[in-house]
Amino acid sequence: MATANPITDNTQAAENAAADVLVLVTPMAPEHFKGVLANLGSAFSSGSFVVATQNELPADIPSSVRIVATPQSSAAWALKPIDFVNAAQYGRVHGAKAFLILGPEADSLSPLALRSLADAVLSASIDLAVPHYSLPSHAGLVNSAILYPLTRAAFASRVRFPLSIDLCMSPRMAERLAGVASAVSPASQADALLWPVNEAVAAGFVTDEVDVGSRAMPQPSDPDVNSILALITGSLFADIEAKAALWQRPRRPPLVRRPMVEVDLSDGTADVARMVAAFKLANANLQEIWSLVLPPNSLLALRRCSTLDPVAFSMPDGLWARIVYDFLVAYRLRTINRGHLLGALIPLYLAWVAGHINVMASGIPAERHIEAVAAAFEVDKPYLVARWRWPDRFNS
Amino acid sequence: MKKIASATDPLWYKDAIIYELHVRAFSDLNGDGIGDFPGLLTKLDYLQDLGVTCIWLLPFFPSPLRDDGYDISNYVDVNPSYGTLNDFKAFLGAAHQHNMQVMIELVVNHTSDQHPWFKAARLAPPGSPQRDMYVWSDNDQRYKDARIIFTDTEKSNWTWDDTAKAYYWHRFFSYQPDLNYDNPLVIEEVLKAMRFWLDMEVDGLRMDAIPYLCERDGTSCENLPETHAVVRRLRAAIDSDYANRLILAEANQWPADVRPYFGDGDECHMAFHFPLMPRIYMALRQEDRLPITDIMAQTPPIPDLCQWGLFLRNHDELTLEMVTEDERDYMYFAYSADPRMRVNVGIRRRLAPLVDNNRRRIELLNSLLLSFPGTPILYYGDEIGMGDNIYLGDRNGVRTPMQWSSDRNAGFSKCDPARLYLPVVMDPIYGYPVVNVEAQLSDQSSLLHWMRNMIALRKLFQVFGRGTLTFLNPSNRKILAYLRELDQGDGFRQTVLCVANLSRFAQPVTLDLANYADHEPVEMLGYVRFPTITRDPYVLTLAPYSFLWLELQAASVVEEMPAA
Numbered sequence: 031m032a033t034a035n036p037i038t039d040n041t042q043a044a045e046n047a048a049a050d051v052l053v054l055v056t057p058m059a060p061e062h063f064k065g066v067l068a069n070l071g072s073a074f075s076s077g078s079f080v081v082a083t084q085n086e087l088p089a090d091i092p093s094s095v096r097i098v099a100t101p102q103s104s105a106a107w108a109l110k111p112i113d114f115v116n117a118a119q120y121g122r123v124h125g126a127k128a129f130l131i132l133g134p135e136a137d138s139l140s141p142l143a144l145r146s147l148a149d150a151v152l153s154a155s156i157d158l159a160v161p162h163y164s165l166p167s168h169a170g171l172v173n174s175a176i177l178y179p180l181t182r183a184a185f186a187s188r189v190r191f192p193l194s195i196d197l198c199m200s201p202r203m204a205e206r207l208a209g210v211a212s213a214v215s216p217a218s219q220a221d222a223l224l225w226p227v228n229e230a231v232a233a234g235f236v237t238d239e240v241d242v243g244s245r246a247m248p249q250p251s252d253p254d255v256n257s258i259l260a261l262i263t264g265s266l267f268a269d270i271e272a273k274a275a276l277w278q279r280p281r282r283p284p285l286v287r288r289p290m291v292e293v294d295l296s297d298g299t300a301d302v303a304r305m306v307a308a309f310k311l312a313n314a315n316l317q318e319i320w321s322l323v324l325p326p327n328s329l330l331a332l333r334r335c336s337t338l339d340p341v342a343f344s345m346p347d348g349l350w351a352r353i354v355y356d357f358l359v360a361y362r363l364r365t366i367n368r369g370h371l372l373g374a375l376i377p378l379y380l381a382w383v384a385g386h387i388n389v390m391a392s393g394i395p396a397e398r399h400i401e402a403v404a405a406a407f408e409v410d411k412p413y414l415v416a417r418w419r420w421p422d423r424f425n426s
Numbered sequence: 427m428k429k430i431a432s433a434t435d436p437l438w439y440k441d442a443i444i445y446e447l448h449v450r451a452f453s454d455l456n457g458d459g460i461g462d463f464p465g466l467l468t469k470l471d472y473l474q475d476l477g478v479t480c481i482w483l484l485p486f487f488p489s490p491l492r493d494d495g496y497d498i499s500n501y502v503d504v505n506p507s508y509g510t511l512n513d514f515k516a517f518l519g520a521a522h523q524h525n526m527q528v529m530i531e532l533v534v535n536h537t538s539d540q541h542p543w544f545k546a547a548r549l550a551p552p553g554s555p556q557r558d559m560y561v562w563s564d565n566d567q568r569y570k571d572a573r574i575i576f577t578d579t580e581k582s583n584w585t586w587d588d589t590a591k592a593y594y595w596h597r598f599f600s601y602q603p604d605l606n607y608d609n610p611l612v613i614e615e616v617l618k619a620m621r622f623w624l625d626m627e628v629d630g631l632r633m634d635a636i637p638y639l640c641e642r643d644g645t646s647c648e649n650l651p652e653t654h655a656v657v658r659r660l661r662a663a664i665d666s667d668y669a670n671r672l673i674l675a676e677a678n679q680w681p682a683d684v685r686p687y688f689g690d691g692d693e694c695h696m697a698f699h700f701p702l703m704p705r706i707y708m709a710l711r712q713e714d715r716l717p718i719t720d721i722m723a724q725t726p727p728i729p730d731l732c733q734w735g736l737f738l739r740n741h742d743e744l745t746l747e748m749v750t751e752d753e754r755d756y757m758y759f760a761y762s763a764d765p766r767m768r769v770n771v772g773i774r775r776r777l778a779p780l781v782d783n784n785r786r787r788i789e790l791l792n793s794l795l796l797s798f799p800g801t802p803i804l805y806y807g808d809e810i811g812m813g814d815n816i817y818l819g820d821r822n823g824v825r826t827p828m829q830w831s832s833d834r835n836a837g838f839s840k841c842d843p844a845r846l847y848l849p850v851v852m853d854p855i856y857g858y859p860v861v862n863v864e865a866q867l868s869d870q871s872s873l874l875h876w877m878r879n880m881i882a883l884r885k886l887f888q889v890f891g892r893g894t895l896t897f898l899n900p901s902n903r904k905i906l907a908y909l910r911e912l913d914q915g916d917g918f919r920q921t922v923l924c925v926a927n928l929s930r931f932a933q934p935v936t937l938d939l940a941n942y943a944d945h946e947p948v949e950m951l952g953y954v955r956f957p958t959i960t961r962d963p964y965v966l967t968l969a970p971y972s973f974l975w976l977e978l979q980a981a982s983v984v985e986e987m988p989a990a
Contacts, residue, residue, distance in 0.1 A: 234916050234917070274886055275885075275886045275887070275888075278886055279918060280948075280977075280979045280980075412953045412954075412955075415953040416951075416952045416953040416954070419879065419882070419883050419886070419950065419951055419952070419953065420879055420951050420952055421879065422870055422871075422875075422879075423870055
């Protein structure tokens with residue numbers, strides 16, 4: 031846990047200095063922080079940026095880097111509300127035109143990537159520049175399975191990583207997110223997540239993606255997929271519920287399409303058999319809960335899936351879309367305790383992952399499959415809207 | 427700095443769903459047979475789940491209860507039968523935490539004859555400020571042109587008081603003497619009472635019987651300029667010290683006479699649209715939209731910050747004051763075959779019995795309530811189709827205990843049934859074993875679920891509370907069709923076409939929608955796409971008593987949207 035050094039002459043000079051870019055660097059290990067500072071020094075000209083951070087200052091700070099200390103907060107694997115509050119506050123003080131937030135292990139982002147994020151806001155009048163990471167095919171699967179397709183269908187946003195660990199904002203975007211962050215109760219601060227892309231759509235702001243290449247993704251201290259999935263999915267479901275009047279408007283998706291990025295598949299093996307076994311066990315034991323949430327056709331389709339061998343296992347894209355939509359509706363209706371509900375989604379998610387891995391093993395690029403899944407979510411959005419407005423369970 | 431209550435949007439009342447209830451009728455926690463504030467507090471989850479955003483409380487102040495609390499003997503306390511002031515504060519805080527505003531009554535046209543002001547006035551010398559808190563006369567000949575409102579019980583607007591040795595003026599019951607607004611002391615006291623509750627963070631005040639505040643000889647004593655001056659004074663006092671509050675006018679008048687109660691945005695924020703309500707029932711029974719379109723044509727525009735309050739039923743009789751004699755007779759024939767159903771100039775029945783408990787009619791009327799321009803006001807119990815008891819006196823038949831379950835006393839109270847403030851409804855059709863919240867919560871096809879879904883749908887679209895209204899006039903008069911439109915100021919325009927079949931038989935209709943050519947109607951409940959509109963007449967067929975809400979989506983957006 032980083033502790034703040036006494037403020038040096040360097041930082042005293044930075045206290046109120048103007049800067050084009052305010053860079054908020056979240057808590058990270060010292061070696062990573064040092065790397066971030068070096069990359070920032072390479073990316074931006076001296077005097078054009080200020081770093082706001084609580085990280086311990088390295089002994090040999092590049093002279094071009096001006097640093098101000100932020101209040102202490104605990105390290106996390108995702109951006110926290112306090113990060114947005116701090117970014118807006120310090121950016122305001124320094125008259126910044128771009129607010130760059132860098133999450134843990136951001137030293138893996140190249141200077142070019144950092145510069146590109148800032149330029150999107152400074153030069154292209156983008157309000158929210160979101161990184162497009164090049165990740166191994168087995169990384170970020172919760173995002174691929176749920177976050178991306180759901181935000182794309184609901185908010186007509188093609189941002190591939192809606193819960194990115196880094197982003198760059200315009201002043202008005204920063205203020206908006208700081209406002210949202212400030213509304214989070216103190217008791218919820220530790221687990222709360224903000225959804226910048228959704229907020230940008232709600233505000234009518236301009237969003238764009240920036241290719242940043244590969245990035246090391248921070249891992250949570252407790253890598254329990256159950257709790258992580260429940261936290262992230264529950265947070266997104268809650269945000270979608272709050273913005274119901276917005277995403278039910280007819281909305282034209284942005285025309286810009288990112289090229290598919292082919293990434294090396296060989297990042298280790300995944301235990302498909304274990305995931306399929308978990309799904310089959312749940313299919314036997316969770317029928318009572320699933321039947322409260324899913325319509326007969328979906329339950330029947332899942333039963334068919336449960337008869338497949340791990341090697342041949344797959345989950346149809348349309349089925350997965352409906353499952354997520356029905357869980358979203360059940361979340362809103364509080365059909366059952368929300369914690370139990372999200373827990374019941376996990377084996378279904380594992381089933382999707384197993385199917386996704388099998389698709390890749392068959393030679394189909396991961397991104398192509400993910401795009402197909404996202405398209406299935408888009409096609410079936412009317413189903414979500416209809417179920418949302420008329421949650422009668424006497425449906426097919 | 428102005429004191430804010432719970433609402434952050436100054437125009438919160440335009441998007442509100444108001445629920446009218448009587449504390450004594452809702453839930454009894456202490457087992458004395460009378461509903462109370464602690465009991466009401468336990469039901470806030472239910473109301474929030476229903477979609478209610480504002481609770482309107484009928485009078486809960488100390489009162490001899492000869493007019494169900496509208497005869498007030500103390501403006502700044504709570505009737506002990508309903509709890510204490512602290513109980514009210516606890517309820518108010520909890521309602522705010524449930525994201526609900528609270529509106530209370532400001533019954534300032536008259537007090538109870540048991541109010542200390544009146545007791546003092548009777549004894550005070552004529553001409554003294556205490557005496558002049560009320561309107562006195564040596565004879566009963568003044569204000570002869572003022573009509574009698576409670577025709578069933580009162581023969582005159584004057585009553586002789588033996589102690590005062592004079593007549594006192596009352597537009598309502600004789601035990602409700604009218605306050606004298608020509609006396610500055612009256613306004614001072616009314617302002618004090620108002621501030622007492624507003625300081626507590628009450629969000630709204632319903633001004634009961636507002637047209638009758640002032641009297642002048644040679645007039646009807648209704649809607650006088652002096653009355654409007656009083657209202658402006660009260661509004662100014664609120665605006666200077668409080669933010670985001672609401673005054674709702676109860677002015678049972680023709681639309682043109684209600685319009686002045688909005689002023690230039692400097693009188694009341696809202697007013698009930700009384701004349702529309704009976705005409706909805708007329709239109710339904712006659713299977714003809716004319717009564718509705720006619721009264722809406724007579725409804726003048728109101729200031730942008732103001733709003734109509736719409737309702738199907740309330741705690742009073744279904745008033746037939748603002749209809750013609752023929753229309754009144756028709757309504758009596760149509761909706762109150764039994765003379766016991768009539769009281770004063772109205773019909774004392776609830777919504778469901780009025781329409782013979784026909785589910786389709788109930789849904790149709792609620793679809794109008796939720797889609798017409800204004801803020802809908804639901805009467806407690808109508809969301810589950812509660813019945814009434816016409817054998818109870820006055821308007822008590824529509825004020826029976828809320829029916830929560832099939833348990834003893836409908837789950838309203840655990841007391842000895844004989845102790846209930848009024849008996850629960852127990853006939854075979856509307857009785858509490860059949861019609862209750864618990865049963866309907868577990869029945870997905872219930873009226874309660876339907877109401878909840880419709881309210882939720884309405885809340886998704888600001889056009890219903892803030893948009894314009896344009897009637898389409900198809901040749902088939904059994905069809906009521908209208909457009910609601912709203913420019914949301916962010917480049918997005920909401921356009922909703924509402925089509926209602928007032929007939930018990932299926933009906934065809936062709937609509938001229940040429941102005942919306944190339945728009946695609948999307949049925950809003952099931953998100954079903956209908957054929958794209960062209961310059962040709964648009965043909966629809968509607969089932970008996972059915973309605974359609976169609977969002978007209980522009981083609982430029984639709985062509986990019988995925989197909990259903």
